[in-house]
Each structure stands twice: as C-alpha cells, then as structure tokens.
Amino acid sequence: xxxxxxxxxxxxxxxxxxxxxxxxxxxxxxxxxxxxxxxxxxxxxxxxxxxxxxxxxxxxxxxxxxxxxxxxxxxxxxxxxxxxxxxxxxxxxxxxxxxxxxxxxxxxxxxxxxxxxxxxxxxxxxxxxxxxxxxxxxxxxxxxxxxxxxxxxxxxxxxxxxxxxxxxxxxxxxxxxxxxxxxxxxxxxxxxxxxxxxxxxxxxxxxxxxxxxxxxxxxxxxxxxxxxxxxxxxxxxxxxxxxxxxxxxxxxxxxxxxxxxxxxxxxxxxxxxxxxxxxxxxxxxxxxxxxxxxxxxxxxxxxxxxxxxxxxx
Numbered sequence: 001x002x003x004x005x006x007x008x009x010x011x012x013x014x015x016x017x018x019x020x021x022x023x024x025x026x027x028x029x030x031x032x033x034x035x036x037x038x039x040x041x042x043x044x045x046x047x048x049x050x051x052x053x054x055x056x057x058x059x060x061x062x063x064x065x066x067x068x069x070x071x072x073x074x075x076x077x078x079x080x081x082x083x084x085x086x087x088x089x090x091x092x093x094x095x096x097x098x099x100x101x102x103x104x105x106x107x108x109x110x111x112x113x114x115x116x117x118x119x120x121x122x123x124x125x126x127x128x129x130x131x132x133x134x135x136x137x138x139x140x141x142x143x144x145x146x147x148x149x150x151x152x153x154x155x156x157x158x159x160x161x162x163x164x165x166x167x168x169x170x171x172x173x174x175x176x177x178x179x180x181x182x183x184x185x186x187x188x189x190x191x192x193x194x195x196x197x198x199x200x201x202x203x204x205x206x207x208x209x210x211x212x213x214x215x216x217x218x219x220x221x222x223x224x225x226x227x228x229x230x231x232x233x234x235x236x237x238x239x240x241x242x243x244x245x246x247x248x249x250x251x252x253x254x255x256x257x258x259x260x261x262x263x264x265x266x267x268x269x270x271x272x273x274x275x276x277x278x279x280x281x282x283x284x285x286x287x288x289x290x291x292x293x294x295x296x297x298x299x300x301x302x303x304x305x306x307x308x309x310x311x312x313x
Contacts, residue, residue: 008125008126012301016297019206023210026214029215037215037216053175053176054205057179060181060183062132072134076137077137081141087110095230102285105279106233113271119265120139134263135262135265154278212280213294228295235296239307243267243307246267247267247310247311263311264311267307268308270304
C-alpha cells in the first residue's frame with residue numbers, strides 16, 4: 001500500500017511540475033511584456049469557443065463503442081454527475097459574504113475539477129486503459145455541467161440577466177457534446193487530415209490555459225497564495241470532503257475494483273484550470289481564480305494519493 005501511495009504521489013507530482021513549468025513561462029512572458037494579461041483575455045475567447053469544444057469532441061473519438069462498455073460508461077457518467085451535485089451542495093453555505101465576482105470564483109473552483117489533465121494521466125497510470133475510459137465519462141459530465149450550471153453561476157449576477165434555457169443549451173460545450181455523442185455511438189471516425197488538424201488544435205488546450213494562468217498570477221499578490229483562508233476552504237471542500245463522501249457512497253453501493261478507483265480519481269482532482277478561463281470570459285476576479293487554481297493544483301500532490309489509496313482499501 002505504501003509503495004502504491006508513493007507511486008501515485010510521484011505521478012501527481014510529475015503532472016503538477018509540467019503544469020507549473022508552463023505557468024512559469026506565462027508569468028515571465030507577462031513580466032517581459034511578451035504575453036500580457038490584456039492579450040490573455042483575448043486568448044480566453046479562443047479557448048472558450050474553439051479549442052475547448054475541439055477537446056470535447058475528440059474525447060468521444062478516443063472511446064470505442066460496445067454494449068458492455070456503454071453500460072460501464074453510463075454508470076461512471078451518473079457517478080460523475082452525482083459528484084458535481086455533491087460539490088454544488090457543499091459549496092452553498094460558503095463564500096456568500098464575498099463580492100460576487102470573487103465569491104463565484106471560489107464556488108466554481110469548489111465544484112469543478114481538472115478532469116482532463118490531472119484525472120486521465122493518473123487513471124492511465126493506476127488503472128490502465130479502462131481507467132481512462134471510465135474517467136472519460138467524468139470529462140463528459142464536467143463539460144455538460146460546466147457549460148450550463150458553471151456558466152449560469154457567473155451570468156446570474158450580471159445586471160439585467162434573465163434566465164434563458166436556450167442560452168445555456170446553445171453554448172460551445174453542449175454543442176460539442178451533441179456532436180461527440182453520435183460519433184461515439186455510431187463509431188464514426190474523422191478523415192485522417194481532419195483528425196490530425198483537430199488533434200493539433202486540441203493539444204493547445206493545456207498549454208494556453210497554463211499560459212493564461214501564468215499571466216494572471218504575474219499580476220496577483222503571490223505572497224497571499226498560502227495565506228488566503230478561502231484557498232484552504234476550497235481545498236477542503238473540493239479535494240478532501242467531496243471525494244471522501246462520494247467514494248464512501250460508491251463503496252456502499254457496491255462499486256469496487258477499477259470502476260471505483262477510476263471514479264475516485266475523477267472525484268479528487270484539483271479545481272479546474274478552466275476556473276481562470278471562465279473568470280476571464282465572464283469578467284470575474286481572474287487574479288483570485290489564478291491563485292486558487294495554483295494553490296489547489298500544488299496541494300493535489302498530497303491529497304490525490306490519499307484518496308486513491310482509500311479506493312483500494
């Protein structure tokens with residue numbers, strides 16, 4: 001068990017180191033005025049409307065359809081939706097006294113996790129191909145909810161905002177999911193030239209998001225990163241309480257083995273790097289978003305191995 005724990009810690013640490021190297025490039029680029037916060041805000045639209053939807057569509061192309069796999073996928077999808085609902089409920093009593101631009105960022109970070117970059121590599125390392133398959137269900141659930149409920153979290157505070165189901169459904173994430181599901185079910189593959197082009201576009205997602213994060217951190221007060229009590233509260237809610245509650249529930253429901261471990265990994269990933277993208281897109285507190293993402297991503301080195309070990313007990 002100890003060997004497994006430290007192996008998982010090493011995998012998580014490696015992912016975090018890679019992320020922070022790219023963040024450092026964004027940080028230095030802002031200081032040297034090569035890639036500034038102003039430019040980064042323009043890049044947010046590219047991520048939001050083009051790159052992230054491409055990632056979503058491609059996530060369906062990597063999964064091979066079968067009736068057996070579909071059953072497991074739907075179970076993992078339902079569990080991932082349940083995990084997000086747990087996060088929503090846990091965050092309700094907190095951050096309400098803060099300015100809405102800041103409080104919404106903390107609530108968002110407490111609910112949505114970095115499924116793609118942190119979850120999938122760990123699932124590959126710990127479980128193997130089936131782990132990636134089950135975690136992909138978490139990615140689908142995340143993309144559906146982040147572009148609906150997540151967008152609404154920021155929009156509801158806008159002056160003159162009126163709830164419109166159409167605006168929540170007709171957004172880049174949901175459109176991409178709507179394209180991806182038929183591709184998965186009917187086993188449709190892209191022509192090689194289109195597959196290659198979309199792969200290149202999708203590969204820009206993590207680097208650009210981390211460069212954005214670096215520019216926002218460059219303009220934030222880094223000294224407060226480990227002093228901000230709200231960061232610790234997000235860490236407690238997102239990376240400790242929520243996974244402990246949900247993994248325990250899934251164990252009681254009889255889940256075990258690779259399925260439980262994969263779902264557990266989806267539960268315990270740190271807050272989404274897209275917290276920064278959504279904050280920038282909806283004119284919220286991007287510097288707070290950058291700090292909480294950096295803090296929680298670093299702390300994932302320590303929290304994720306414990307949660308993965310819990311699924312193995």
